[in-house]
Amino acid sequence: MSARPLFVVAGVGNGSGTGAATARVFSKAGYRVALIARNADHLKRTAEEINAAGGEAAAFPVPSYAYGDVTSVFDQIQSHQWASGGRTELRVALFNAGAGVWKPFLDVTEADVALITETNITAAFAFSRAALLAFKQNEVDANGKRGTLLFTGATASIRGNVTTSAFAAGKFALRSLSQSLNKEFGKQNIHVAHSIIDGGILTDLSLSRRQGDPEWKNNGDVRLDPESIGKSYLYLANQDRSAWTWELDLRPAHEKW
Numbered sequence: 272m273s274a275r276p277l278f279v280v281a282g283v284g285n286g287s288g289t290g291a292a293t294a295r296v297f298s299k300a301g302y303r304v305a306l307i308a309r310n311a312d313h314l315k316r317t318a319e320e321i322n323a324a325g326g327e328a329a330a331f332p333v334p335s336y337a338y339g340d341v342t343s344v345f346d347q348i349q350s351h352q353w354a355s356g357g358r359t360e361l362r363v364a365l366f367n368a369g370a371g372v373w374k375p376f377l378d379v380t381e382a383d384v385a386l387i388t389e390t391n392i393t394a395a396f397a398f399s400r401a402a403l404l405a406f407k408q409n410e411v412d413a414n415g416k417r418g419t420l421l422f423t424g425a426t427a428s429i430r431g432n433v434t435t436s437a438f439a440a441g442k443f444a445l446r447s448l449s450q451s452l453n454k455e456f457g458k459q460n461i462h463v464a465h466s467i468i469d470g471g472i473l474t475d476l477s478l479s480r481r482q483g484d485p486e487w488k489n490n491g492d493v494r495l496d497p498e499s500i501g502k503s504y505l506y507l508a509n510q511d512r513s514a515w516t517w518e519l520d521l522r523p524a525h526e527k528w
């Protein structure tokens with residue numbers, strides 16, 4: 272019997288953003304879903320919601336995005352007994368966690384630098400290593416790939432600005448990691464892709480930062496819909512290796528920036 276494909280995502284927040292929306296998209300496409308995040312209650316709720324919709328999701332809370340915590344959660348995922356039984360193979364991994372610090376440079380503290388480094392860089396290295404080791408065990412699929420490793424970037428992945436010295440340093444690092452991995456692991460038929468999200472994503476947090484602005488909430492032309500980002504990630508996962516994307520750039524149609 273062929274193995275069920277597994278999708279794993281790190282960074283699921285409260286379930287209203289890109290991480291959870293992408294998990295729903297991959298679940299509907301037939302993947303088992305492993306959810307990694309720090310808030311166990313939020314995570315459990317998102318997993319239950321996917322299961323209630325007919326999918327198969329499991330929650331894997333982490334105490335932090337420290338290297339060891341990310342590595343050990345992958346061990347738990349690999350040994351997890353899925354309810355419907357049978358074999359499963361990790362086929363798609365999304366590193367979606369991102370810590371943001373938006374401050375003038377002279378206000379950035381050592382703790383801010385540590386947070387940015389741990390979440391955006393250290394965790395990404397641990398996540399990538401675990402995912403790549405799992406992909407290397409796979410045979411190539413119908414698209415000629417052993418697996419797809421995806422990263423969520425931001426405007427700050429390619430542009431520093433007045434309050435983004437810390438955030439942009441983290442996102443630049445993530446982008447360069449993805450490019451190096453694309454070059455190194457492409458030869459092993461593992462697809463690594465980075466996505467620049469150049470605009471605000473409609474999440475509970477983003478909306479609260481805009482005081483619930485109904486125009487921003489309801490006008491799909493001015494902000495990104497998390498589900499639409501998830502569909503683009505599924506598109507990347509479905510690309511075959513004769514013409515695959517390293518970097519995608521996603522933006523709403525009526526951008527002003």
Ligand SMILES: NC(=O)c1ccc[n+]([C@@H]2O[C@H](COP(=O)([O-])OP(=O)(O)OC[C@H]3O[C@@H](n4cnc5c(N)ncnc54)[C@H](OP(=O)(O)O)[C@@H]3O)[C@@H](O)[C@H]2O)c1
Nearest residue numbers: 282283284288289290308309367368369370425468471472
């Ligand atoms: N929201 C936007 O407007 C926007 C725009 C461009 C790019 N992005 C990027 O898109 C990705 C998805 O973001 P999203 O807004 O759609 O939300 P999301 O997918 O719901 O969650 C993003 C994840 O980042 C983690 N995170 C957030 N703040 C953190 C902190 N201070 N320290 C450690 N981890 C933190 C959270 O981890 P836990 O799950 O462990 O809580 C969260 O799940 C992120 O990488 C973000 O940088 C967001």
